[in-house]
Amino acid sequence: MDCLFCKIAAGDIPANIIYRDDQVMAFDDINPQAPHHKLIVPLKHIATLNDVQPENNALIGHMVLTAKALAKELKVDKEGYRIIMNCNAGAGQTVFHIHLHLLGGRQFKWPPG
Numbered sequence: 001m002d003c004l005f006c007k008i009a010a011g012d013i014p015a016n017i018i019y020r021d022d023q024v025m026a027f028d029d030i031n032p033q034a035p036h037h038k039l040i041v042p043l044k045h046i047a048t049l050n051d052v053q054p055e056n057n058a059l060i061g062h063m064v065l066t067a068k069a070l071a072k073e074l075k076v077d078k079e080g081y082r083i084i085m086n087c088n089a090g091a092g093q094t095v096f097h098i099h100l101h102l103l104g105g106r107q108f109k110w111p112p113g
């Protein structure tokens with residue numbers, strides 16, 4: 001499949017991988033928007049949040065808990081951090097394989113742009 005994150009998961013495209021288990025992987029975003037900007041990506045290909053089904057419930061929960069654990073590891077858990085999943089082009093999704101952005105290490109504004 002012609003998917004960037006499937007290729008990273010398969011090891012065909014390099015990334016700075018900071019975590020991997022049997023369900024998800026996490027690596028540095030190539031174009032960081034904060035001092036810490038990690039992507040938490042399921043190994044299974046799901047194109048957008050619109051494609052997530054009830055059977056993916058545990059996987060989505062595991063992605064969120066992985067983000068939480070990484071935030072603690074990066075020592076941004078106390079000061080605060082943000083997780084984001086963009087869905088479709090209008091929200092800024094550019095890679096059509098779902099992923100959580102974990103952003104930390106600076107002050108964030110609300111509402112986001």
Ligand code: 5GP
Nearest residue numbers: 015027028029030031086092093094095096
């Ligand atoms: P989206 O815009 O789909 O929510 O997020 C896609 C993210 O993937 C962007 O933040 C972008 O910087 C990142 N990205 C795009 N290409 C690559 C790549 O080849 N390697 C890595 N590590 N990140 C990438």
Ligand code: ZN
Nearest residue numbers: 003006045097
């Ligand atoms: Zn994929």
